[in-house]
Amino acid sequence: MVGGDSVAMMECFDKMQTGNQIVFHAQRLDEEGRLKDVLWVDARSRVLMRTLWLACMNNRVPKAILTDQAAAMRRPLAEVMPNTVHRWCIWHIMSKIHEKLGKCARYQEFVNPLKERVYESFDPEEFQTRWAEFIAEYKLEGNEWLQSLHKESHMWVPAYVKEFFWAGMKTTQRVESINRFFDGYVNRKTKLHEFPQKYCMALDQRVRDELSADARCSKYLRRLVSGFKFEKIFQKL
Template sequence: MENGSNSAENPLLNESEKVEEPKRAYKTQVCGNDGELRYFGIECSRSGKRIKKSEVNPLKPSLSTKIGCKARVRATLQKDGRFMLTTVNLDHNHDLIPTDSRHFAMNKKILTPMKRRLEINDQVGIGVSRNYHSMVVEAGGYESLTFDERDARNYIDRARKLRLGEGDSDALQKYFLRMHSQNSSFYYMIDVDTDFRIRNLFWADAMSRAAYKEFGDVVSFDTTYLTNKYDMPFALFVGVNHHGQSILLGCGQLSSEDIDIFVWLFKSWLNCMSDHHPKAIITDQCKAMQNAIEIVFPNTRHRWCLWHIMKKIPEKLKGYSQYESMKMDLQNAVYDTFTKDEFEMK
């Protein structure tokens, strides 16, 4: 990376130097028409000045963190594909509190020995709060730990979801191997964590793979059917055949519902189906699913499930005096129209 100012005095370009004082910052970026990042800037959250409003009561002044701080870094993409730093100002006009850096997400980390201890104590029935506070005492205070109680609780929640009962992992793998030996078209994928514990699963039998070749234009994906005793979401890929019947196109067992796991599941399913993308996919209004679909199925039309949309009618409209008639009109427009123009008119 090149520097438009004095690179010799710029600590950002010297990896041996570390800025000890944390700086809470705002980030801005600009992309071109091709989606490529062209410009980015990072500035202190206390930059700018408070905008005074005439209607503000002078007897009740509002507090503001905006004090015109000039600390910022800006960079622009050059023709050679590298970013040039056009602005580098590391001087703040206010005091900084280095000990607060442990609250920033970028500095939060649970080290492996701490993870082991959290899990072991959880398995013997020690609560998260008691578990965490014992670590605080040993470390010599909250500021000596790189995570807080909420981080510990979130980690235990994830660890519980990954933890299978004794013998379950072996039984599961033996089942998959037996099914594959009976029919080589049986497909399965097992995702494990760094300790080789099963985290996510995907499988599809020969009938599902054959059905997708014939009825794979539109696929419905849902994780709301049920959860098992391990509190792991059960995900289904479902299609519709020429008789209007639902057909199973693959199954997944997930440790959680975040973007990375959905990406793994979608890629596993796509690989199983010979990399043949569906023309459309229907899901509920889950942001993580939406982001994963944009990554794995960029050319597939993504639509929200009609049932999930319609079930919100009471929530959104029940407070109106003409709720019943409005509900009937909406249902009529949705279920009793067959063309786009007719739907738009109603």
């Protein structure tokens, strides 16, 4: 911790905290006094975190939650939030299609029909019927990956979870969005002491984007999906 980037980064945190006492930071050192890791939370994120924590303390848990297929998360979520609808990120699943099925015969022929059955089935019964027809037509009965997905259809197929409110989300906002979050701010040459400042700049841009999205949301009509007349009525309302 003598000189160099580590001290410069700590000084940066001190300046951030001087301007806003809500900012939090902490660091751990090893036995020889070298920086092991560092944690900081900007003011806006900390306020949001406090709000969520108070909500949970008042038993106001989320009505729905999106995760990847990590088995380690499923049981704890069921125990801690038994009334919360748990859904898997469909983007993570569909992005594996080429990896899992790319070597199958007729892959190029069935990849789009597969996506169509997943995204365009209107209810669970229709999905099950179309899925069975798809498996039989392309002779994929022995594919273990498809079998495992089918057993957990209720966790990821839109037809099963569309009855619940998802605030327009169907993925965990895509892994690559984290990379895009830092585009133009951080690269491989960014120094350690520069990272907190660059992060704050990226976060400010995200806030501006959110405000802009909120403003646009009030100006434009939602796209019709089902084609039913009552949806047109809701669109006008």
